[in-house]
Amino acid sequence: MTTTNRRMVLARRPVPAVAEDCFRLEESSIPEPGEGQFLVRVHWLSIDPAMRGWIADGPNYSPPVPLGEVMRSFTVGQVTASRHPDFPEGTWVSGRQGWQEWALSDGSDIDRIADPADGPLSYNLHLWGMTGLTAYLGLTMVGQPQAGETVAVSTAAGSVGSIVGQVARILGCRTVGFTGGPAKVAQCLEEFRYDAAIDYKASPDLAADLAAAAPDGIDVYYDNTGGPISDAVMERINVGARIVVVGTMAIPSSTPPPQGPRYNRAILVKRARMQGFLVLDHFHRLQEAVDQLGQWYREGRIHVREDVGDGLESAPRQLLRLLAGENEGKALVRLVS
Amino acid sequence: MTTTNRRMVLARRPVPAVAEDCFRLEESSIPEPGEGQFLVRVHWLSIDPAMRGWIADGPNYSPPVPLGEVMRSFTVGQVTASRHPDFPEGTWVSGRQGWQEWALSDGSDIDRIADPADGPLSYNLHLWGMTGLTAYLGLTMVGQPQAGETVAVSTAAGSVGSIVGQVARILGCRTVGFTGGPAKVAQCLEEFRYDAAIDYKASPDLAADLAAAAPDGIDVYYDNTGGPISDAVMERINVGARIVVVGTMAIPSSTPPPQGPRYNRAILVKRARMQGFLVLDHFHRLQEAVDQLGQWYREGRIHVREDVGDGLESAPRQLLRLLAGENEGKALVRLVS
Structure with a gap:
């Protein structure tokens, strides 16, 4: 040995x-x-x-x-x-x-x-760990999706995003995912059952693609990236929208922060709420997420x-x-x- | 006639x-x-x-x-x-x-x-109208200041900002105001009784001035401007900070939005909440604000x-x-x- x-x-x-x-x-x-x-x-x-x-x-x-x-x-x-x-x-x-x-x-x-x-x-x-907790609690606690609303997810095929999309769908929302490449788009539509998936790497016009994918606008945006995807979403948010800031993968360094469009006007006009979510603050609720996600997993409603x-x-x-x-x-x- | x-x-x-x-x-x-x-x-x-x-x-x-x-x-x-x-x-x-x-x-x-x-x-x-309601309700409902916290206000000597600063002070907060020119700085300190006031037009280093004025960081930011003042504040927010987006006076046009630092990382790391407040949504609470602000006015605690x-x-x-x-x-x- x-x-x-x-x-x-x-x-x-x-x-x-x-x-x-x-x-x-x-x-x-x-x-x-x-x-x-x-x-x-x-x-x-x-x-x-x-x-x-x-x-x-x-x-x-x-x-x-x-x-x-x-x-x-x-x-x-x-x-x-x-x-x-x-x-x-x-x-x-x-x-x-x-x-x-x-x-x-x-x-x-x-x-x-x-x-x-x-x-x-x-x-x-993942499903019974920080990933599942990040997806489940970030979406439900900060995003507060209601049945019939539209939920957008960046890194939609990722470990967290794919759970977010499936949970939002279970909760009765229309789901729109952003992902990179045709294989992941197919995965989003077939495995994670998004209503629409946008290939942000191939899209010639993210705003137009999003408008087509979310004709009623965006009520909840689960944001793993920041950057150009978020810029497109912020132009489509509805009154009272909730933006869950969970990751900044499209922002390689923040010292100093990179430049991008100022969202203030959209946040004001739409009375939107943009809020950071850090799963470590909510670790005490892990069992609750494990129980709920585990049940959906055993029912075959969540695919990982x-x-x-x-x-x-x-x-x-x-x-x-x-x-x-x-x-x-x-x-x-x-x-x- | x-x-x-x-x-x-x-x-x-x-x-x-x-x-x-x-x-x-x-x-x-x-x-x-x-x-x-x-x-x-x-x-x-x-x-x-x-x-x-x-x-x-x-x-x-x-x-x-x-x-x-x-x-x-x-x-x-x-x-x-x-x-x-x-x-x-x-x-x-x-x-x-x-x-x-x-x-x-x-x-x-x-x-x-x-x-x-x-x-x-x-x-x-103003005091018994939209201005007072904007100040009072935006601060208390979205900003939720607690005694002992630090509240920053942009356009601190303005009609809304001056009420915000005074209400925050009455609620037991340390107040830091941004305003333009020495006359308004004096007004902030003497009439509206801010704990500190920063002349954003004259400051050679907003970040350093803010660090001195808010040694314990910023818990609530009542934002009438967006722009460079907000950029400095966002670098100083504390965990759980609340940013009340009430105006965008420093952003002359938002079609398309101007460029500025992306705040995503600060919002995430500080688990901050940035939320738009539009007084027209809350008009039904006007009498409540009139009663409270009127009482403070009659007690000589609010100056307009x-x-x-x-x-x-x-x-x-x-x-x-x-x-x-x-x-x-x-x-x-x-x-x-």
Whole structure:
């Protein structure tokens, strides 16, 4: 049995953009748990858009990952040795063990006990994890969609967006998705059952395409991107529209912020509400989202797609593919086959 | 007695900017009330920032004033002849009679009966009118300031802003005002009792001045301007900040919208809420604002300043002065001395 742990650490900050050499693979010994600790064999890494913020040295909602430290990441793993009564050997855990194959824990970085009976263990990293919570709570709590309204989603085929679109549809809304490339458009229409999907990369006129896709205007905009897609949406919002700001993937750097159209007039005239949503503020509501999304999943009403890379080495590339919009479904890395 | 009515009509649209020749003075006969009508002698015109929107041909929250028609305006006047049982001769009315000396009404464009015992009649056009309601309700309903928080106000010495600053202070907040020129700075500090006032026209570094004036950051921003002041504020907002979008005076035209920094990242990281407030949506709460503001006024806790032009001819110039930030207090026109 191996005694070597492999860890992917932050080698440099993404100035200006994230690149593979922002990370470095290091080896160390697999640690042994002390009293009150346990050892986790990490099986799955979650790759998330927020990671760009976590490694940047700008203002953010959590302190940046220090240089030389293991990259922060949500994970699923199994306890293989334990001196902690609450986490006996064999327990599956969903937590924040980072980009490494083995991790010591005292339980403080464990978020939930994962139950293999619920379904695939990796689902704890999306539908029953932060992704599902971000989609479900951001849409329902901030977006407050009502049946009959039109909901627009940027990165509509992405891990969060695809759940948002399906939940909005379940709630009786017309759904319009923005995504990149004909394959993802087809995926939006067929798998995630959007009423309309717009290929923002191919569209010669986003405004015209949106007008056709949302003839009654936009009531809720779940915004993962900012940028040109948002600019088109802001021209089509209805009175009382709600804009859920969840991500800024189309804004590569915000120090200083890039220039774009000022939305003030639209916000005023439409009495719109534009509000930031950070899932970490609402973690205590995870079980509520797990229950509701789990029920819809078991009823066959929510479809999830995974985009899996194999081995720790693939983590930086998976992140780059995600930031470039090349992933097809929730980006993951599998460490144990 | 004169039989001539004078009316200021819209001559052309403000392309690109409002100018005096957007308006034209016309004469007509003073009309006589038919059954169910009454004649109003208009005494006071209210000059408001929203007027630029009312005469523009772009998207807005009310249809534009048609070319050749009397300019829309809030007014105070007195009934001089009546065939309407609810508005007998002598009644003082606050309504929307427009830029004209005499107006026929059937009551549908009357908002309130004005009571001279309350105080100066012109106060119905600000403290006890749309201005007071805009300030009071926009601040309390959307901004939701809590005692101990910091509230920033753009156009801090203006008719709305000066009330916002004073109400925020009464509610226990630290108040920071942006205004133009040393005279208005002094006015903010002495008359409206802001804790700090920043001369945005003279400041070599708005961000640094704001950092000094609001060391604990900004919790509520009551935004009448958009533009560079807002850009500085958005860099200083606290987690959970509320931005009340009430006006866009620093944005001369929004077709197409001008460019500025994208706020998405700040809104996301700070979980801020940016929301448009249009007083017309909340007109049914006017009496509540009148009661509360009236009480504070009678207690000597709210001070109001008026900027009065004389005669109908002065209305376009008063509007231009307001849009240029040259007014000192609520902009009005007096038609009857």
